[in-house]
Amino acid sequence: MRSKIAESLIDVEAQLRQLGLWQMKPPPSEALASTEPFCVDTLSLPQWLQFVFLPTLYQLLEQQLPLPERCAVTPMAEEYFRASHLATEELLMVLAKLDVLISETP
Template sequence: MKKQSIIQTIEQLNRLLKTCQLWSAEQPTPQQLASSEPFCVDTMTFEQWLQWVLIPKLTAVVNDPHFNGLPHRSDIHAMATYVFEKYEQDTDDISRVIKRLDQLLNDYKQQTIH
């Protein structure tokens, strides 16, 4: 089932952020979370956005019976590739999981259109 695959991929991303020591114990302020910029680039790091914005929003979407709030298209991997190339730690696994998440979300959206 696609929904279960999406849930498992979100959980895997969550674990990898912790394993790679990219998990933040400090929650962003409401002002940081209110950013209107893509990926909140003006107020937080990409991994903070993954942790505090993407993961909670996608979790809420997949728990909604109608998947309300699912983006029309997901291309998070492009941003991950750009950001992670500057990191010293190995982020290949995180990048692969984000790519898989993009694929799952885009496949699901395509199925609901047809």
């Protein structure tokens, strides 16, 4: 199951890159230190995915640490991209798959 999660993380990155949402420069450390869900007060959702969500999950997988019991990123992504003119269907599908994989992993 962990290998499928890792593959899905790679797919999320690929989708962010394809949509032109991948940033080369990280946001300031203060922005990453937000305690709000999804860092909504300091980051855009694509930034949160790139600089918080993906690195955290990669680290948990690499160190064989327990994954979160539940994952529900897709509803936030659907809301964020609702008014977007970007073709985000594939990204949303990958995030939905990741939500299921993480939530079902013991």
